Amino acid sequence: MEIETYQVVRPDGSFDADRVPDVDDEALRDLYRWMLLQRVYDNRATKLQRRGRLGTVASGRGQEAAIIGSGFALSQDDWIFPYGREAGALLMHGLSMRDLLLYWRGIEDASKMEGANIFGMAISIGSHIPLATGKAWGMQLAGEESIAFANLGDGATSTGAFHEGMNFAGVLDAPAVYFCQNNQYAISLPFEKQTNADTVAQKALAYGVDGIRVDGNDVLAVYNAVSKARERALEGNPVLVEAVTYRRGAHTTSDDPTRYRSEEEVDEWEKRDPLERYQAFLEETGRWDDIDEEAIREEVEEEFSAAVDAADEFEERGIExxxxxxxxxxxxxxxxxxxxxxxxxxxxxxxxxxxxxxxxx
Ligand SMILES: Cc1ncc(C[n+]2csc(CCOP(=O)(O)OP(=O)(O)O)c2C)c(N)n1
Ligand SMILES: [Mg+2]
Known part of the structure; x- marks a missing residue:
């Protein structure tokens, strides 16, 4: 079975002009800003954990285009069902950085997610997929013009909950998008050892659901794919989107990936860096000069430091x-x-x- 992997910008920075999304320059710049935010956040959070000040961190390094491109395609009314690596998308949709840090400190309900349509993180892999289906169905019954969006990993597609959630989405015409970041590993288990299917996207077929496969390191491709999927979902056609990407860091701060994958493989994916690729596109189209990369970095660094201070002030409330x-x-x-x-x-x-x-x- 051949499934096309949709792409807008190629790894060398050349691009398909017909596919560039019809959004203004500010939005195109914002996409870069958010990807850089994700990267800086991951770096800082990882360092903070190393100093014993966060419980664990699941970095999105290498997956910035998938995380940000998908988050950017959603409306503030949509409901996000997160799985852990998508800090930037959650911050974009109303979660505060303080609360996110507190979450990784083990305090799950600092904000009770007020003001943000964000469900609790699915630490139990795949468990959120039927919940997203249920939420989508509920929104449809209530006549709301919004979707449920589940972020998941390739590993989650091997759970029973994935099967149940996708099956019911198909049956119920649920306005849901299931966004699988296929980063090639479920902790140490490579994709090929987890499924005999060539792609995640093809699994959609059996559920009578649309499947899209997209280059997950191409932020414009992800944005287009999820925008399209969202439109389809609102028409009552749930969609499974597979974003092909790579987890460049460790699974979490308690993992050592050198034990199960080669340096060559990691180097190969370094060459497909999502930020560099998007920068090449912005340069090519004369937009890069309007971006002050240093200023964005500084701003995010400051935001992060302020969030750490705010998190430190949070009073723990005891074991009871x-x-x-x-x-x-x-x-x-x-x-x-x-x-x-x-x-x-x-x-x-x-x-x-x-x-x-x-x-x-
Ligand atoms: C039901 C369940 N089984 C096992 C685990 C342990 N576990 C935590 S993350 C993970 C792998 C997840 O891989 P994937 O879905 O590909 O997401 P990724 O971490 O690669 O982004 C596993 C097996 C878990 N959290 N929940
Ligand atoms: Mg994975």
Whole structure:
């Protein structure tokens, strides 16, 4: 089965003029700004984690075009179901950097995501896919002109939840877009060992859903593909988009990728850097001179530092919140566990010490 990989800008910077999206210069510049923000954010967050000030970080390095191109194609009314690497897209859609940092510090509900249509992150791989389908169906029943957008990895397509979510999307004509960032690995497992299918996009066919395959390191191609997918979804045709890309960093800060992949492979993908490719396009079309790269960097660095300060001021609310977070009224079984836990802490306060003494701020 041959599925075309849609592209606008080729790795050498040459491009297909008919495919350049019909957006103004400011939008074209913004795309660069957001990709750079994603890169700077990932660098800073990774360093912060190394200093023990974040629990873990899942970097989007190498995937900036996929993350930003897709986020940029969405409306503020759409609902995003994130999976962890898409900081830039979430910040674009109303999440504050402080709250994002607090999330990676283990505080999930700093903002309760107020003001942003962003669901909790799917740490349990694939679990958000049926939820996105359900949300999309609900929005359709309510007559809303918006879609549910699930961000997922290639690994998520090997879960049962993917199958269920896609199947129901097809059956229900749900206004949903499933955006798979095929970064070639699920932690250490390469794509070929995970599925016998040549592409993710072809899986859509079996569900009676549209499938699009796109060069995930080409921000304009991703933007076009997701814009198109969004239009189709609003007409009641769910779409699976596969963005072919590469995870250049470690899976998370607790992974060592040199143990399972070659330097040559990583070098090969370095050459397909999404920012460099887009810069070449901007230069070619006379837009690069309007971009002050240093100024963007400085601005993001400052924003990041301010977000760290704001996160440091957040008062932790104690272990008991684990028991009260989900339910309006604590059910009897949880109440019992809470009491048991309190007794345990009285007897063995040291059990909780490591959390209390972890580096503050
Ligand atoms: C249901 C479930 N199984 C296993 C894990 C452990 N795990 C965390 S991330 C991951 C791989 C995810 O790969 P992919 O979906 O390709 O996303 P990527 O990290 O490459 O962006 C796995 C197996 C998990 N979080 N949830
Ligand atoms: Mg992956």
């Amino acid at each position: 919140e684990i028991f009260s977070y989900l339910h309006e009224e604590t059910p009897p079984e949880l109440q019992r566990q809470l009491e048991e836990f309190r007794e345990l802490l009285e007897e063995r306060p040291d059990m909780y010490e490591y959390i209390e003494t972890r580096p503050k701020g």
